[in-house]
Amino acid sequence: MIAGHFGFAAAVKSRAPQVPLWALMLACQWMDVAFIPLFVAGVERMVPANPAAPPGAYGNAIIYADDTHSLLGAVALSIIFGIAFGLPWGRRAGLILGGMVLSHWVLDLITHRQDLPLLPGNYGSFPRMGFGLWQWPAATAALEAAIVLAGAWLYWSAARKVAATGGGSERRANVAGALVLAFGLLTLGLNVAGM
Numbered sequence: 380m381i382a383g384h385f386g387f388a389a390a391v392k393s394r395a396p397q398v399p400l401w402a403l404m405l406a407c408q409w410m411d412v413a414f415i416p417l418f419v420a421g422v423e424r425m426v427p428a429n430p431a432a433p434p435g436a437y438g439n440a441i442i443y444a445d446d447t448h449s450l451l452g453a454v455a456l457s458i459i460f461g462i463a464f465g466l467p468w469g470r471r472a473g474l475i476l477g478g479m480v481l482s483h484w485v486l487d488l489i490t491h492r493q494d495l496p497l498l499p500g501n502y503g504s505f506p507r508m509g510f511g512l513w514q515w516p517a518a519t520a521a522l523e524a525a526i527v528l529a530g531a532w533l534y535w536s537a538a539r540k541v542a543a544t545g546g547g548s549e550r551r552a553n554v555a556g557a558l559v560l561a562f563g564l565l566t567l568g569l570n571v572a573g574m
Contacts, residue, residue, distance in 0.1 A: 380490045382567035383523040384408060384483055386530030389559045393530075393537035395475045400534075400559075402464060402472075406479035409460050410487075414447040423447060428492060428513070435573030437520065438513030441494050449496040450508075453484035490519055520571050527563035534559050 388403040395403075405412070417423040423444040432439045446452050457480040465473015488495060491509035498505065512519045535556025542552040 380486050380519070380523055381408070381411075381570050382563050383486055383490075383526040385566055386523070386527035386563050387482055387486065388479060389530035389534040389563070390526075391475065391479060393533035395472075396537065396541065398468070398472050398475050402476060403479055406460055406464075406476045407483055409480045410444075410447050410453060410456055410483045413456055414444050417444070417447060433573065436516075437571045437573060438490070438516045440513070441492055443494060445496050445501045446499045448484065448487065448494075449499045449501070450484060451497065452499045453481055457481040489522070516571070520567065523567050523570075524564075527560070527567060531556060531560035531563055 384407040385404060388400070388407040392398065392400050392403050414423055418425070423442075423446060425440045425442045427434075427436075428439050428441050429436075442448065447456065457477040460480045461473040461477025464476045484495070488508055489510050490512045492511045492513060493507045493509040495508045496505065497503070497508070501507070512522065535552065538547070538552035538555050539549065541547050542549045
């Protein structure tokens with residue numbers, strides 16, 4: 380779920396106009412940003428759920444991101460991100476951005492197969508979590524599309540309200556809403572296509 384994270388960030392922006400959209404977009408993917416160097420180093424890994432499926436098939440992954448995508452790891456990344464942005468932008472922005480980081484884990488819980496550990500390194504060998512919506516790619520894509528559409532609509536509605544009160548132009552609000560929608564749908568399309 381990549382596009383769904385971005386859609387949720389757009390929805391949060393509609394309620395937190397003081398937080399820049401780019402920071403919300405970065406926060407919603409911060410766990411994956413932290414995953415990349417660990418993946419490259421071989422510390423965390425991905426394996427296909429179905430080895431016979433085409434490479435990059437949508438939802439065909441079991442992700443062993445035992446540090447970045449553990450519940451405790453997600454909480455730690457949320458706190459670090461929230462403090463880093465809260466210091467210059469204020470406590471409220473820090474809390475919102477920290478919550479946005481943690482939302483990644485919650486949304487992943489819905490889509491991932493049972494590959495999300497509670498503790499880093501799967502310490503204690505507790506059962507891994509995940510509701511496994513990825514087993515049904517069409518349902519996963521529909522959920523992501525719904526989150527993208529709802530997030531873009533909420534973002535566009537909030538931008539139009541700001542424009543109506545003299546805080547910007549209606550044209551700019553319409554363009555911004557269209558760009559958020561296009562970005563979300565493009566991200567979803569690329570993800571579904573396995574790119």
